[in-house]
Amino acid sequence: MNNNQKGFTTLSGLLTVAAAGLVLAAGLVYDAGAMRISVREKRPEGDSFRIMVPAAIVPLAMAFVPDRILKQEMPPEARAALPALRIAVEELRNLPDGPLVEVHGPGEDVSIALRDGMLAIDVDSDDEEVHVQVPLGALESAASHLVSANESS
Amino acid sequence: MKKLLASVGILALATGAILAAQPAPEERWLHIRVEEGKAGKEGETVRVNVPLTLAEKVLPAIQVDRFQGGKVRLDDGELQEVDLKVILQAVRDTRDGEFVTVEGKDNVRVAKEKGHLLVKVQEDNGAGAKVDVRVPMAVVEALLSGEKNELDVAAAVRALAKHGEELLVTVTDDETHVRIWIDSENVSK
Numbered sequence: 281m282n283n284n285q286k287g288f289t290t291l292s293g294l295l296t297v298a299a300a301g302l303v304l305a306a307g308l309v310y311d312a313g314a315m316r317i318s319v320r321e322k323r324p325e326g327d328s329f330r331i332m333v334p335a336a337i338v339p340l341a342m343a344f345v346p347d348r349i350l351k352q353e354m355p356p357e358a359r360a361a362l363p364a365l366r367i368a369v370e371e372l373r374n375l376p377d378g379p380l381v382e383v384h385g386p387g388e389d390v391s392i393a394l395r396d397g398m399l400a401i402d403v404d405s406d407d408e409e410v411h412v413q414v415p416l417g418a419l420e421s422a423a424s425h426l427v428s429a430n431e432s433s
Numbered sequence: 434m435k436k437l438l439a440s441v442g443i444l445a446l447a448t449g450a451i452l453a454a455q456p457a458p459e460e461r462w463l464h465i466r467v468e469e470g471k472a473g474k475e476g477e478t479v480r481v482n483v484p485l486t487l488a489e490k491v492l493p494a495i496q497v498d499r500f501q502g503g504k505v506r507l508d509d510g511e512l513q514e515v516d517l518k519v520i521l522q523a524v525r526d527t528r529d530g531e532f533v534t535v536e537g538k539d540n541v542r543v544a545k546e547k548g549h550l551l552v553k554v555q556e557d558n559g560a561g562a563k564v565d566v567r568v569p570m571a572v573v574e575a576l577l578s579g580e581k582n583e584l585d586v587a588a589a590v591r592a593l594a595k596h597g598e599e600l601l602v603t604v605t606d607d608e609t610h611v612r613i614w615i616d617s618e619n620v621s622k
Contacts, residue, residue, distance in 0.1 A: 357497075364494040371487045378482065378619040385477035 313398065313415035320409045335418035342422060347429035359430055366423040372399065373416050461485040461594050464621040468610045476608070480621045485594040492587040503587025504579050517577050524550070525570060545570070562606035569596050 313335045320328035375394055383390040388405040399419060403410040463483045470476015493503040500506075524532065524545055533543035539561075542553040550573050552566040575592035579585040593599075593615060604611040 360497055361495070363496075364491045367494050368487060368491050371484075371490055375484060375487070376619055379480065380482055382480040383477065386475045 313417065315415065315418060316411070316413040318409075318411045322407055322409065326408070335415040338418040339421045339425065342425045347432040350426060350429035351432065354426070354430065362423070362427050362430055366420075366427050369416065369419045369423045373397075373420070459617045460619070461596075461615050461617060462619050463488060463590075463593075463615050464613070466610075466612045466621055469608055482619055482621055484619070485590055485615065488590045489587065489594065492590060500586075503585065505584045505586055507582045507584065516581070518581065521573060521577050525574070556606075562604065565603045566601065567599070568601060569593070569599065571595070 315333045315335050315338075316330070317333075318328075318330040320326070372394060377394050377396065379391060379393040381390070381392040388403070390404075391400075391402045393400050393402075394416075395413070397417075398413045398415050401410075401412040461484070463485055465479070465481040465483075467479040468476060469478070496502070499508070527545065529544075529546050531542060531544040533541060535541040538556075538558060540553075540555040540559070542551070544551045544553075548570050550566075550568050550570055552564070554562070554564040556562045569592070572589050572592045575588040576584050576586065578588050596615070598614070598616040600612070600614045602611065602613040
């Protein structure tokens with residue numbers, strides 16, 4: 281094998297590993313699902329926007345926030361509720377799809393439900409329509425991170 | 434030896450098949466429905482559906498003020514002069530019947546009936562709010578199973594999970610209708 285052939289083999293090997301890494305990463309991102317947020321103002325010429333973010337970003341983004349800052353900024357009430365929140369989020373995974381909370385009133389409808397492994401929050405009021413869908417895995421990851429940040433010294 | 438191994442294998446398979454055939458325990462859901470608004474006018478409706486397993490696990494983790502570890506601590510003065518456990522013991526050991534009847538502008542009835550504690554209140558000679566509470570005695574016992582000055586809500590929820598479909602509370606007045614019940618559906622009907 282000459283040097284050119286050897287270099288080609290090394291390069292192709294590296295490319296193969298990189299491609300496999302990309303496929304694996306894409307698989308993980310796909311598996312984690314996506315967060316969807318859509319807001320539509322109902323007034324004439326009102327704004328509306330939709331964003332879809334891979335849920336895999338949640339743990340990644342939270343990793344950049346130092347635990348010390350999270351702990352400092354967390355209100356005491358939220359701190360007290362964290363253990364219960366983590367358990368609740370873990371338990372949501374075991375539940376079938378369905379509505380958890382529904383509020384129907386004059387001028388506003390709110391619904392919090394489990395839908396296809398996601399927590400779906402829908403608000404439909406006279407002024408605007410908001411839809412949020414968060415994969416339970418992302419919620420679980422965020423809750424775990426907040427709990428560990430709170431427990432860190 | 435081969436026969437023994439084969440027998441053990443068959444036994445293990447049969448046990449596995451029997452265990453697999455056992456139905457999973459049915460999930461119980463606590464439902465709360467509040468309907469507000471006078472007849473003919475559009476009001477607000479709130480529906481909450483919570484699985485009891487979720488409540489069982491979350492309640493002990495809540496540590497807020499007087500609600501700690503699934504138990505509510507009663508303040509000094511609140512029911513301090515009433516020994517609820519003694520009253521409960523007396524009620525449990527008594528046959529079905531009516532224990533408290535107050536008749537007047539407001540009518541109150543406390544009774545024990547078929548393993549349930551019943552409380553009925555009717556205000557303003559029946560024209561005001563009506564409250565009906567029907568709780569299995571086992572749930573009341575679990576609620577009072579802690580220290581003298583505390584209510585064990587988590588234990589009550591665990592006890593509730595062992596019961597079938599139950600209509601626990603209804604409150605009705607001019608503008609509000611509240612209904613709290615448990616069943617095996619994850620959607621309130």
